Amino acid sequence: MANLNIEFLGLTLKNPFVLASGILGTSPSLMERCAREGAGAITSKSCGPGPRTGHENPVALAWEGGVINAIGLTNPGASEEVPLLRQTKKRLAAQGVPLFASIFAPTLEQFGEVARVIAEAEPDLIEVNISCPNVASEFGTPFSASASSAAAVTREVRRAVNLPVSVKLAPNVPDIGGIAQAVAEEGADAITAINTMPAMLIDPYAGKPVLKNRAGGLSGPALKPIALRCVAEIAQRVSLPIIGTGGISNGLDAAEMLMVGASLVGVGSAIWRDGPSAFGRIAGELKAFMDHEGYDKLEDFRGRTIR
């Protein structure tokens, strides 16, 4: 019987599936539920320097290719978040599931400040979200847009905390491999790729975008081929472990993501159909695939496509 255990930055996960940041928010009980339903690790929703209520409705819709959303970084602010994360970490530890804490900030300096505050909760990793596509009107061009700005944020967070750091990259750049390399050179421990793809859906009868924010982030099945290409490119350029995220909806999708070099596999929009029980389903499907192909462990085929 296939074994889904995987080593990641000194942690042993029972499977490679990570709740992607932004899904189900920052509630300890919801993150615990995902662990109970089979997630190997949990990422909390991005937390910034102060509280944000987020955008007005409509904020998310399902469509034939997946989901589009512009929630707008709803979060309670870093200092309010710390006790929530502490409580979450304790609950997840009881199930042997690590906690990754996602952070964002509007300025370089604030990335360091938020990281320092969040580090008090001692998450197992800090994921640095430099690529939210839905706040450009407030924050300007995301730091993920160029190698130099991505590197600058990495340096700032690296200086601020001693915890492992993963930097979350955007797909809409000409050279994601180059950006990953710049981030690696500044001391990142891992890369998370990718964030959602900036997109727009129009209602023709209304003659308007369906999201109140007009544009949003595209996720779900439509994003998968884009994510696979990005992860393959990063894996060929840097030796850091990659949290491969984007459109993973079933066990075969997960196998593909591992084959292009991901160490862990983010799951987000897939929860739309079956709720958090998607974790158990996808893990079961991946196991069935491995048994069918005669793989005993993930390392038997991880990176196979890019070797």
Add this chain to the structure above:
Amino acid sequence: MNQEGLFTVYRVKSVRVENQTTRSLIFNAPMAGVQPGQYVMAWLPEIGEKPFSISGDDPLALTVADVGPVSHALSRLKAGERVWVRGPLGRGFSLVSDSHLLVGGGYGAAPLSLLANRARGYGHRVSVALGARNKSDLLMWDSFEGMGCQVILATEDGSMGIKGLVTDALEKACADWQPEAIYACGPMGMLLAVAAFARAKKLPAQLSFEALIRCGIGLCGSCELPEAICLELGIPSGFLVCHDGPVAMVS
């Protein structure tokens, strides 16, 4: 379920005034595959989007209380005007016997009217206990009577029915009509009282919760039922009202 689609455009066919703040919009077309207790997201492109429980499915009907910008705009719509709707969403009520007691507090009457309609269509016995602050806040009791339900009313000021809370009407209805299952929609305090009553009487109960619903597809986490409520009701914690609910079974 029509979860794949984006919005479907409906036109208002007629408007029924329920009371001074509440109107039912009756649309020009049915909504397929509705389970009573499910909800839709209704969008007015210039104004915003909010969740509404489905009070009728053939044709689609939404009962709207004028409490905020979206519901205000909806309640001013006239015949012929358009509303963008996605749904049906979430999980609704399941009829678990053939003798039902429906308990509604205030606006909670709206989804129960579709449930009553469905159960009466199967020839089931349906009794209804409704409560509100006063006579003018009591909703849809005449519609329930029109469907052949036994109805008992309670108002806090005694202006109609018995003077007291809906739970007083619930006790009387239960004693008089001996239902086999309870279905409730209303404010949290009422739902907790109904659950406690059902537990004491060893009756299965289904409760429909109200929550801040944003995404409507189980992804954003805004609508989580507070953990203390889950513990009190014996529901696994992390209950998403928009996806796991709005209806939860308790016993």
